[in-house]
Amino acid sequence: xxxxxxxxxxxxxxxxxxxxxxxxxxxxxxxxxxxxxxxxxxxxxxxxxxxxxxxxxxxxxxxxxxxxxxxxxxxxxxxxxxxxxxxxxxxxxxxxxxxxxxxxxxxxxxxxxxxxxxxxxxxxxxxxxxxxxxxxxxxxxxxxxxxxxxxxxxxxxxxxxxxxxxxxxxxxxxxxxxxxxxxx
Amino acid sequence: xxxxxxxxxxxxxxxxxxxxxxxxxxxxxxxxxxxxxxxxxxxxxxxxxxxxxxxxxxxxxxxxxxxxxxxxxxxxxxxxxxxxxxxxxxxxxxxxxxxxxxxxxxxxxxxxxxxxxxxxxxxxxxxxxxxxxxxxxxxxxxxxxxxxxxxxxxxxxxxxxxxxxxxxxxxxxxxxxxxxxxxxxxxxxxxxxxxxxxxxxxxxxxxxxxxxxxxxxxxxxxxxxxxxxxxxxxxxxxxxxxxxxxxxxxxxxxxxxxxxxxxxxxxxxxxxxxxxxxxxxxxxxxxxxxxxxxxxxxxxxxxxxxxxxxxxxxxxxxxxxxxxxxxxxxxxxxxxxxxxxxxxxxxxxxxxxxxxxxxxxxxxxxxxxxxxxxxxxxxxxxxxxxxxxxxxxxxxxxxxxxxxxxxxxxxxxxxxxxxxxxxxxxxxxxx
Numbered sequence: 001x002x003x004x005x006x007x008x009x010x011x012x013x014x015x016x017x018x019x020x021x022x023x024x025x026x027x028x029x030x031x032x033x034x035x036x037x038x039x040x041x042x043x044x045x046x047x048x049x050x051x052x053x054x055x056x057x058x059x060x061x062x063x064x065x066x067x068x069x070x071x072x073x074x075x076x077x078x079x080x081x082x083x084x085x086x087x088x089x090x091x092x093x094x095x096x097x098x099x100x101x102x103x104x105x106x107x108x109x110x111x112x113x114x115x116x117x118x119x120x121x122x123x124x125x126x127x128x129x130x131x132x133x134x135x136x137x138x139x140x141x142x143x144x145x146x147x148x149x150x151x152x153x154x155x156x157x158x159x160x161x162x163x164x165x166x167x168x169x170x171x172x173x174x175x176x177x178x179x180x181x182x183x184x
Numbered sequence: 185x186x187x188x189x190x191x192x193x194x195x196x197x198x199x200x201x202x203x204x205x206x207x208x209x210x211x212x213x214x215x216x217x218x219x220x221x222x223x224x225x226x227x228x229x230x231x232x233x234x235x236x237x238x239x240x241x242x243x244x245x246x247x248x249x250x251x252x253x254x255x256x257x258x259x260x261x262x263x264x265x266x267x268x269x270x271x272x273x274x275x276x277x278x279x280x281x282x283x284x285x286x287x288x289x290x291x292x293x294x295x296x297x298x299x300x301x302x303x304x305x306x307x308x309x310x311x312x313x314x315x316x317x318x319x320x321x322x323x324x325x326x327x328x329x330x331x332x333x334x335x336x337x338x339x340x341x342x343x344x345x346x347x348x349x350x351x352x353x354x355x356x357x358x359x360x361x362x363x364x365x366x367x368x369x370x371x372x373x374x375x376x377x378x379x380x381x382x383x384x385x386x387x388x389x390x391x392x393x394x395x396x397x398x399x400x401x402x403x404x405x406x407x408x409x410x411x412x413x414x415x416x417x418x419x420x421x422x423x424x425x426x427x428x429x430x431x432x433x434x435x436x437x438x439x440x441x442x443x444x445x446x447x448x449x450x451x452x453x454x455x456x457x458x459x460x461x462x463x464x465x466x467x468x469x470x471x472x473x474x475x476x477x478x479x480x481x482x483x484x485x486x487x488x489x490x491x492x493x494x495x496x497x498x499x500x501x502x503x504x505x506x507x508x509x510x511x512x513x514x515x516x517x518x519x520x521x522x523x524x525x526x527x528x529x530x531x532x533x534x535x536x537x538x539x540x541x542x543x544x545x546x547x548x549x550x551x552x553x554x555x556x557x558x559x560x561x562x563x564x565x566x567x568x569x570x571x572x573x574x575x576x577x578x579x580x581x582x583x584x585x586x587x588x589x590x591x592x593x594x595x596x597x598x599x600x601x602x603x604x605x606x607x608x609x610x611x612x613x614x615x
Binding site: 114116122123124125126127129130131133134137154155156157158159161162166168 | 361385387388403406407408427428429431432445447450451452472473475476489496517519520533535540562563581606607
């Protein structure tokens with residue numbers, strides 16, 4: 001939606017809300033331009049009452065931040081479980097993370113999560129994909145022991161394809177041997 | 185260009201630039217080919233400059249020489265600057281004296297419609313006999329293909345085996361932390377074209393047996409999903425997009441069935457499904473990881489990676505299901521199995537002492553041979569004639585492609601000017 005078109009449409013008396021709706025559908029790469037707003041065919045609403053033009057702003061990010069898993073003070077804020085080399089064992093130090101999310105999911109059955117397994121860079125891509133899957137599955141099994149259900153949890157693997165830490169150091173590898181609990 | 189370095193056998197490392205010409209329309213960076221090992225016996229051959237009547241976008245003889253040199257089986261003898269007309273009898277004794285046991289000559293003529301008429305002849309300078317000759321009319325803009333086809337004819341006449349210079353390869357380039365491209369290039373790395381660009385990873389491309397489609401794993405939706413992509417049209421379809429992860433596509437030899445790894449029932453297990461999607465049925469049943477399926481060329485068996493015995497090893501099972509037998513026994517980490525076209529050799533990546541190397545196992549004798557001089561190898565793939573293996577590795581912290589002959593003697597490296605290159609797969613012969 002070009003500024004010129006916006007101005008033209010607004011000046012022609014098009015409903016403001018209609019223009020906004022058009023803006024939201026504009027493809028980012030403009031491969032599919034939104035339909036040109038035709039003043040002549042738009043609905044005759046120029047006489048609408050002033051309140052119908054009110055806009056209540058909502059910030060999607062700040063709305064999401066009120067969710068407990070996005071609150072830094074909540075035990076649900078930590079969503080990563082780290083693993084030893086070539087291991088799928090959820091270490092005891094991550095039991096608080098498991099318990100927080102397991103109990104939350106058990107008590108909030110409409111919540112869905114994806115658990116993403118990751119590995120360090122050593123070894124083959126497909127085999128690492130399977131290793132990451134095993135880590136995600138291990139976390140899922142622990143969450144289900146606490147009452148979360150199978151239908152709430154999808155496990156996927158990113159293998160070694162999306163490292164959080166770059167580089168070929170023990171430190172980077174340890175950061176990347178990880179399963180993340182991602183709320184949907 | 186570095187053509188004149190090819191016939192220097194003393195050079196420990198000989199570099200042949202794959203980009204013999206830069207086509208303005210192609211913006212992708214050309215791969216660079218470096219030959220790091222040659223065969224124990226090399227056939228000496230001279231490729232004379234082709235007779236031509238105008239400037240050409242591609243110097244045919246340069247492409248032919250580079251192809252033959254890269255195979256490691258030929259030594260290119262300096263041919264001088266004078267073209268040899270096709271209707272004249274070559275001075276065999278002179279060529280023999282220069283050390284060339286064979287001589288190829290040719291011509292390129294621009295036709296009125298803009299196409300090119302390319303002719304070539306191959307002579308045995310010892311027997312003073314004509315071995316081969318061919319004529320092909322080629323559209324303008326693709327003179328590398330007839331050059332590769334001439335190299336294939338020479339290779340086949342002199343070695344008795346089919347050449348692979350006119351085949352194509354596919355591979356993945358990561359150009360930044362958020363940019364991946366699936367490329368298709370000529371077997372020498374020239375003419376790279378992007379079949380797919382994505383802001384998420386792409387792995388495990390696999391050619392359909394007829395070379396028209398690629399199956400691969402794309403993470404574009406945030407998780408691994410298997411797609412089948414028709415190369416010529418760009419049409420693509422998510423054929424395995426089940427709950428969990430979907431990966432490791434492998435084509436059956438008849439092109440009708442895909443073996444894939446799915447996690448919809450828990451850990452990674454091998455399933456079969458129709459190549460156009462649907463009818464997924466589980467093939468393996470272990471408690472651990474079963475992945476990386478690969479059909480034997482006769483379609484009867486599937487080789488795969490499994491950690492059912494502890495560490496990952498290669499197993500074999502009937503393609504219609506049944507008990508699996510362990511195939512690899514050396515070392516504690518053997519992955520990514522691929523069968524040679526004749527079904528006699530198994531290539532895989534084995535970890536030995538912390539080094540990841542492509543190994544070749546003779547299935548009849550049990551003899552295992554490491555075939556590379558690199559230590560972070562991945563994704564071996566046989567050339568369609570079974571002579572070479574293409575694989576990914578890392579040198580100086582960058583992903584590159586490399587090839588090795590099945591005996592490990594002939595080695596080349598293909599690297600781009602930037603970006604990590606990985607996940608190569610060698611395409612089939614095109615009929």
